[in-house]
Amino acid sequence: MDELVEVIARSIVDNPEQVNVNKVEGSKSVILELQVAEDDMGKVIGKQGRIAKAIRTVVKAAATKEGKRVIVEIIQ
Amino acid sequence: MEEIIQEGNTVDQALEKALNKLATSRDRVEVEVLDEGSEGFLGIIGGKNAKVKVKKKEDKSKKAVEFMEDVIANMNLDIKVEKLADRSNDEQVVINLTGSNLGIVIGRRGKTLDALQYLANLAVNKYDDDYRLRVVIDAEGYRERRKETLRDLALRLADKAKAKNKKVVLEPMPPHERRIIHSALQSDSQVKTHSEGEDPYRKVVIVAQ
Numbered sequence: 541m542d543e544l545v546e547v548i549a550r551s552i553v554d555n556p557e558q559v560n561v562n563k564v565e566g567s568k569s570v571i572l573e574l575q576v577a578e579d580d581m582g583k584v585i586g587k588q589g590r591i592a593k594a595i596r597t598v599v600k601a602a603a604t605k606e607g608k609r610v611i612v613e614i615i616q
Numbered sequence: 617m618e619e620i621i622q623e624g625n626t627v628d629q630a631l632e633k634a635l636n637k638l639a640t641s642r643d644r645v646e647v648e649v650l651d652e653g654s655e656g657f658l659g660i661i662g663g664k665n666a667k668v669k670v671k672k673k674e675d676k677s678k679k680a681v682e683f684m685e686d687v688i689a690n691m692n693l694d695i696k697v698e699k700l701a702d703r704s705n706d707e708q709v710v711i712n713l714t715g716s717n718l719g720i721v722i723g724r725r726g727k728t729l730d731a732l733q734y735l736a737n738l739a740v741n742k743y744d745d746d747y748r749l750r751v752v753i754d755a756e757g758y759r760e761r762r763k764e765t766l767r768d769l770a771l772r773l774a775d776k777a778k779a780k781n782k783k784v785v786l787e788p789m790p791p792h793e794r795r796i797i798h799s800a801l802q803s804d805s806q807v808k809t810h811s812e813g814e815d816p817y818r819k820v821v822i823v824a825q
Contacts, residue, residue: 543690544687544690544691547686547687547690548687548735548739551683551686551735551738551739551742552735552738552739552742554742583738590734590816591734591735591738593731594730594731594732594734594735595731595735597723597727597728597731598687598691598728598731598732598735601691601720601721601723601728602690602691602692602693602720604720605692605693605717605720
């Protein structure tokens with residue numbers, strides 16, 4: 541799941557080498573902390589969070605098969 | 617991205633040589649003239665070669681397919697990604713998803729498919745602004761089926777608006793779905809349609825005339 545976030549983020553930012561995803565696994569949920577270059581924050585969030593929302597939608601869809609709650613957080 | 621600098625007697629000749637070397641055609645490259653060149657005296661003495669920089673444009677449709685393959689592979693789904701050549705052209709590429717878990721990639725009312733399509737468009741058109749390729753992601757004809765469903769819905773709700781002589785507000789929809797509703801009722805003079813609210817909650821309103 542973390543690779544999925546990484547693949548998507550890498551393809552839409554200007555500095556793909558600075559994309560980093562940290563996986564924090566709980567018993568019922570997984571938190572994926574997405575970190576990008578400061579200049580790329582806008583590229584993964586988008587106007588009114590539209591891009592972040594799209595990323596979350598795709599990740600959630602992928603997670604339905606595994607039956608776990610996945611939360612994508614964008615951190616600075 | 618591949619690029620070369622090529623010299624020639626004239627700009628045209630330099631460009632032609634460059635295209636040969638890159639094995640491509642004029643519409644697939646960006647050209648920058650570095651030196652116009654000059655003929656010199658009587659075309660013999662002091663002539664200067666023309667110089668051009670030729671850069672291959674990215675093959676965006678290929679990039680779109682690769683992006684989708686990458687994403688689908690990481691979603692652990694048994695789904696195939698294919699480019700529909702007959703529906704693709706210079707302006708848009710249509711990518712079709714086929715397989716057993718299509719419900720997951722489509723999502724409720726196509727929400728996931730729309731998200732994938734949005735991200736694919738961002739990934740493909742990341743760099744240059746002069747040439748944009750529209751990416752359409754479809755799943756075994758889902759887009760066409762959805763279109764029909766929306767058209768039926770539009771006609772049914774228009775009848776309701778006419779019968780009760782009042783306005784009918786639809787559920788929030790993305791722009792391309794609202795467009796389908798508007799155009800389905802365009803020729804009906806007994807109703808008018810418009811949209812209200814802000815995306816992503818913007819809705820179509822049908823008003824009886």
